[in-house]
Amino acid sequence: MTILEAENLGISFGGLRAVDGVSFAVAAGEVFSIIGPNGAGKTTLFNLVTGIYRAGRNGRIRIAGEDVTSLGPHLLVRRGMARTFQNLQIFFRMTALENVMVGCHLSEKTSFLADLFGWPTVARQNRATRERALALMERLGLAQYARAEAGSLPYGVLKRLEIARALATEPKVLLLDEPAAGCNAVETEVLDRLIADIAKSGVAVVLIEHDMKLVMKISDRVLVLTHGRRLAEGAPAVVRNDAGVISAYLGDAGATEANRAHG
Numbered sequence: 100m101t102i103l104e105a106e107n108l109g110i111s112f113g114g115l116r117a118v119d120g121v122s123f124a125v126a127a128g129e130v131f132s133i134i135g136p137n138g139a140g141k142t143t144l145f146n147l148v149t150g151i152y153r154a155g156r157n158g159r160i161r162i163a164g165e166d167v168t169s170l171g172p173h174l175l176v177r178r179g180m181a182r183t184f185q186n187l188q189i190f191f192r193m194t195a196l197e198n199v200m201v202g203c204h205l206s207e208k209t210s211f212l213a214d215l216f217g218w219p220t221v222a223r224q225n226r227a228t229r230e231r232a233l234a235l236m237e238r239l240g241l242a243q244y245a246r247a248e249a250g251s252l253p254y255g256v257l258k259r260l261e262i263a264r265a266l267a268t269e270p271k272v273l274l275l276d277e278p279a280a281g282c283n284a285v286e287t288e289v290l291d292r293l294i295a296d297i298a299k300s301g302v303a304v305v306l307i308e309h310d311m312k313l314v315m316k317i318s319d320r321v322l323v324l325t326h327g328r329r330l331a332e333g334a335p336a337v338v339r340n341d342a343g344v345i346s347a348y349l350g351d352a353g354a355t356e357a358n359r360a361h362g
């Protein structure tokens with residue numbers, strides 16, 4: 100079942116067409132990766148999909164068939180869209196557990212008044228929230244850090260903590276912007292299994308990633324962007340052997356090399 104449909108998305112910054120008429124669709128349980136050189140428009144595409152930027156006049160975004168084009172980020176979270184950021188967006192002065200609880204709260208339906216007056220339902224819900232957040236941290240191998248101040252934790256742990264907070268909103272689609280950046284080989288291996296596990300649970304995963312080994316291993320399909328446009332899309336093996344993709348990454352000399360290797 101198709102969960103996320105992005106249709107004809109585009110945006111300009113001044114004279115620069117950062118994303119230009121890009122469309123893609125991702126199904127439940129699928130890992131869909133977006134790759135491309137620095138400045139290709141990958142993060143900007145995420146910002147369009149997640150409502151941080153408005154999709155252009157002809158742009159459309161649907162979640163499970165429902166048009167959500169004009170919704171802002173906080174409403175999209177309630178429709179089942181969650182993301183992580185290329186530059187971490189963690190509350191460093193809060194504990195790791197509290198960071199995940201924030202995610203839980205985003206999908207809960209306490210009223211503002213109930214919160215204000217501290218009604219008993221709120222206390223009960225807070226306990227439940229805490230337990231849900233802890234269970235999630237356990238699943239992601241983060242339980243040992245629950246009480247630690249987020250600011251004191253290593254980078255690789257924080258990358259996973261951000262994923263935990265995103266999962267706490269119980270998303271249908273999860274967008275990850277370079278989750279392995281700055282992670283060592285062991286941390287990347289852990290991420291690899293984690294992402295596969297998330298997809299297996301039925302979430303549509305959209306992944307921006309520079310680590311080609313990781314991308315080629317875990318993606319069902321790959322979209323290649325250059326200069327804001329789609330250069331290629333397909334299974335990892337197909338994209339890897341695409342002459343246009345090779346030349347975009349390695350220059351024309353690389354394409355010639357590749358052709359020779361195939362010839």
Ligand SMILES: Nc1ncnc2c1ncn2[C@@H]1O[C@H](COP(=O)(O)OP(=O)(O)O)[C@@H](O)[C@H]1O
Pocket residue numbers: 112115117135136137138139140141142143144
């Ligand atoms: N808010 C912005 N204002 C102006 N230019 C931007 C902004 N965000 C991104 N850009 C430009 O748009 C292009 C795409 O950027 P980005 O989406 O961050 O690329 P990627 O994530 O693929 O590295 C780059 O040329 C970048 O400098």
Ligand SMILES: [Mg+2]
Pocket residue numbers: 141142143185
């Ligand atoms: Mg980026």
